[in-house]
Amino acid sequence: MLVIPKIFAIILGSIFIAVGINFFLVPFQVLDGGMIGISLILNYIWETRIGLMIMILSLPIFIYAFCFHREYFFESISGMLVSAFMIDLFAPFQYYFIYYIELTAYTSAVLGGALVGIGLGLMLRFKTSTGGTDLIAQLLTNWIPINVGVLIFIMDFMIIGLGGLLISLETFYYSALTIAAGGVTTSLLNMKGKN
Template sequence: MYFLKKGFALIFGSILLSLGVNLFLVPHEILDGGTVGIGLILNYIWDLNTGLIIIILSIPIFIFAWFHNRNYFYNNLHGMLISSFLIDFLKPVGGLLEVEAIYSSILGGILVGSGIGLMLKFHTSTGGTDFIAQFLCDKTGINVGIYILIIDAFVIICGGLLLTSETFLLSILTILFVGITTSYITR
């Protein structure tokens, strides 16, 4: 039964994450943090596939996981592949909703945070920096959402150098809602 719940969390969490990115963040060029945020930066600048970038950026992290904790490797590989695939697969839904930028950043943050939180609750994730946050949480006992917030803030600051001040501020709002939602779900 746990396996079925975990599979559901993996798929549903990946769908929530992908919808949050494509419906709310991409139309206003808002960033998320972590590998998704880096993938979005490269998407906005060079029109590269966000999901493919996430996979490429996750390779060193998965190599680390292979040598240090194979359980993490196996639990997160599926989440990273499915969520990355769905981010690129659901890219066409990006123009379906007309939502003001500030509400998009909030709703996108809630959906992304819900997807990440749901996956983390069942010890799986999108890999990337979510995996690092989960690993640190297990080692220190500090809530995974706090680690995600710190890592995401770093990505937003770096991305802010390439974006407008409006996009930068909306991205900060987004990662706040991602962190809060993730923390709430993973309690």
């Protein structure tokens, strides 16, 4: 695989993810699934940096991948590092965006999820990811013949279900919309399955 298109996919995908999270999800305290969702919960409760938390939470998965699936480790480490950096880079502009474009929580949840899904889908097409549940899904496709986007969708709903104990029913509803939009866009960009 050519390196330049992969680098471009990582950077562009990371920008989509950072914009979706910072401009659409955070202002309404909406969650996403996976390591991003857990990092958002930590951000909402303790104001931790989202990108930094993604790196810390993904560490055990990357250690496993390094020990048993080095190909996935090397394919995903750059996606995780660049996306985490972009998320924290865009963080100071989280609330600036909503002052100029008036969105409802519903619209923001759907658009944020779609943007995150596009970012993840772009990366997955070039055999890279942000790590976390994306990496777990890639590893599982070796044993389960299910589209990687569908696997991410399932894991995200499991995480949001657990996170629902910490959030309101309204936030849970908007977070479910975010995950649905993200799962659909990720799946659409990876319709042919594993590349």
